[in-house]
Amino acid sequence: MARVIASREARKAERDFFYVQSGGWDNHGNILSVLPELLKSVDDAVAGFVAELKQQQIFESVVLFTASDFGRSLSF
Numbered sequence: 420m421a422r423v424i425a426s427r428e429a430r431k432a433e434r435d436f437f438y439v440q441s442g443g444w445d446n447h448g449n450i451l452s453v454l455p456e457l458l459k460s461v462d463d464a465v466a467g468f469v470a471e472l473k474q475q476q477i478f479e480s481v482v483l484f485t486a487s488d489f490g491r492s493l494s495f
Contacts, residue, residue: 421471424481444487 420437441461446453472478
């Protein structure tokens with residue numbers, strides 16, 4: 420995404436939309452051992468992305484958003 424964002428002027432893009440998916444979060448019984456690794460991978464990826472956006476001096480113009488469908492089968 421950062422490389423595509425860097426090409427925004429050449430593409431004459433005023434606005435872009437990107438999404439990233441990450442699987443492997445449905446861990447029920449293994450959550451205590453697996454969750455810290457999963458969260459670290461997300462943290463590392465976001466930190467690298469933010470660093471690159473700051474280097475491109477575009478960070479203040481980018482919105483990062485997270486969403487989850489966890490709990491999708493809850494009933495009330």
